[in-house]
Amino acid sequence: MAALKHSRQRDCIKEFLIGRHDHPTADMVYAHVREEFPHISLGTVYRNLSLLSEIGEIRKITCNGPDRFDANTMPHYHFTCNCCGSVEDLEFEQAPDFSGVLPMNFSGIIEQINLDFNGTCEACIKKS
Amino acid sequence: MAALKHSRQRDCIKEFLIGRHDHPTADMVYAHVREEFPHISLGTVYRNLSLLSEIGEIRKITCNGPDRFDANTMPHYHFTCNCCGSVEDLEFEQAPDFSGVLPMNFSGIIEQINLDFNGTCEACIKKS
DNA sequence: GTGGGTGCAAATACTTTGCAACCGA
């Protein structure tokens, strides 16, 4: 991988994500960063989001609709609303423990475990 | 929801998925169904895949790259390869039990629990 | 006959990429 050079745009993107806990999409990041860098392009936002998630500084959340990004790289799990697409962090009384549930008959490399609950969020229930 | 009418194309799509355990994409379904219905359109395939997953006859797997579809609607969990995008079913020595890990501070409706391991599959390890 | 289903094509949504100019080390 090429040597990483400093960029003010990338800093701004990362700072924005650190300050948010609602898992913004690339468009939401773009809308914000544009306040500070009015000429930044969506391509640059996507490039930096990919780069940051490749080097592990942020986490990319693949779900229905556009990808979302999370500056919290600690293990934690999400609820995704099938209705509005929002993604919330879940808190557990007892943290999920996957140590006893390692898969058999599998010889690849596991890099990440994703636990995602989906359904309908409170806001969407009220709307309907 | 409107009354469902019978369609041979939809049957063919579902039969195909039942016979496969590799979680085909819409394109793969299209390629197969075209053997029997040479004039079927990709739009029809997408429409039927959405419809089947809405009524719970198949399951849609959202991952990096194109969505994948699974006729196995029983609870089970996947491994997704970050490299080639393949999705495999995982077998566990001890089935994951989420009864003790229900989320607190959450008041929406949970419809489904997805547990997905991702990393690099055996085939991609060998290639590199 | 009625209304859902289909094929086709165009449109949309999201993301990536080529390229020349730019900027940080």
Add this chain to the structure above:
DNA sequence: TCGGTTGCAAAGTATTTGCACCCAC
């Protein structure tokens, strides 16, 4: 200066949709 980064626009990938015709009930 060198090579990574940016802005811009175009292209690419995945999916949805409008519409006229067709087929199941």
